[in-house]
Amino acid sequence: xxxxxxxxxxxxTETGTPVTLRCHQTENHxxxxxxxxxxxxxxxxxxxxYGVKDTDKGEVSDGYSVSRSKTEDFLLTLExxxxxxxxxxxxxxxxxxxxxxxxxxxxxxxx
Amino acid sequence: xxxxxxxPQSMFxxxxxxxxxxxxxxxxxxxxxxxxQDPGEGPVLLIALYKAGELTSNGRLTAQxxxxxxxxxxxxxxxxxxxxxxxxxxxxxxxxxxxxxxxxxxxxxxxP
Numbered sequence: 001x002x003x004x005x006x007x008x009x010x011x012x013t014e015t016g017t018p019v020t021l022r023c024h025q026t027e028n029h030x031x032x033x034x035x036x037x038x039x040x041x042x043x044x045x046x047x048x049x050y051g052v053k054d055t056d057k058g059e060v061s062d063g064y065s066v067s068r069s070k071t072e073d074f075l076l077t078l079e080x081x082x083x084x085x086x087x088x089x090x091x092x093x094x095x096x097x098x099x100x101x102x103x104x105x106x107x108x109x110x111x
Numbered sequence: 112x113x114x115x116x117x118x119p120q121s122m123f124x125x126x127x128x129x130x131x132x133x134x135x136x137x138x139x140x141x142x143x144x145x146x147x148q149d150p151g152e153g154p155v156l157l158i159a160l161y162k163a164g165e166l167t168s169n170g171r172l173t174a175q176x177x178x179x180x181x182x183x184x185x186x187x188x189x190x191x192x193x194x195x196x197x198x199x200x201x202x203x204x205x206x207x208x209x210x211x212x213x214x215x216x217x218x219x220x221x222x223p
Contacts, residue, residue: 004153033209042114042199042213043154050209058209090153098142098203100211102153 003027004103006091012109019078021106023091025071032074033058033092033100034066043090049074081110117200117214125222130187132217134200143183144201144211145174154199158185190221 003026013019023032033048035058045058047066055066063085065077078085088107092100117134124130134143142161146154158169160176160183167174173186183200200214 031207031209040215042215043201044213045209045211048209056209092153094207096207098206098211099144099156099159100201101156102146104153105151 004091004093004101006089006103006106008106009104010107012111013081015082015110016080019081019108021076021089021091021108023074023076023103025074025091025093027093027095027101028071029093029095030071031094031096032068033094034064034074034076035090035092035102036060036087037090037105038087046076046089081108083110086110115200115202115212115214117217119217120215121218121220123220123222124190126190126192128190130190130194130219131184132198132200133182133184134202134214135182136202136212137181138204139180140202140204141180142203142206143174143176144203145172145183145185146199146201148197148199148216150196157198187219190219192221192223195219195221 005024007022034046035043037043044060049055049068067075088105090105091103094100145157148154158174163180165176171188175184197216197218199216201211203210
């Protein structure tokens with residue numbers, strides 16, 4: 001397995017509260033990604049990073065922000081969680097190619 | 112965003128049978144990937160395809176990059192119980208995983 005650790009693995013939070021999910025990699029890969037997985041939609045890209053402090057938006061970026069201050073860490077923040085952000089979130093890494101390697105996921109429930 | 116059409120949505124097969132699933136897109140891709148996801152886990156990359164017509168195997172799994180560049184196929188031969196899971200296709204028109212689009216998955220159940 002690629003060295004990717006997501007934390008927490010499960011979280012329940014209330015509507016309107018801020019939430020931060022963490023992705024940590026030990027592979028020294030340049031690229032990191034945050035996806036969400038919802039029934040009927042497959043995996044959709046939220047944000048990605050192509051280097052320290054370099055990030056860009058994906059397909060479903062509204063309501064999310066990211067930060068990457070170190071090569072190994074990529075944080076996803078929901079500034080004010082909404083019920084529509086209840087989902088399973090996956091971090092992925094790649095070294096420039098199209099092949100992405102995924103973490104184990106974080107199940108987030110917003111009540 | 113673009114979504115890939117993956118079929119079938121689910122399959123129930125007897126252990127030992129062969130399985131075929133496919134994925135189509137409305138635009139041309141230059142990369143096709145196949146992933147497997149077990150319950151509570153992240154997707155695991157099975158096979159990557161980079162050339163139209165390419166046929167690549169990984170053990171009992173064989174995948175093909177369609178000649179039109181708008182489709183891909185995955186075959187599993189002689190299925191076993193541990194093949195159970197959800198199989199996802201993913202494609203990209205450009206290099207870079209930030210351009211990956213995913214199918215909605217094929218849920219495979221293998222009956223012993």
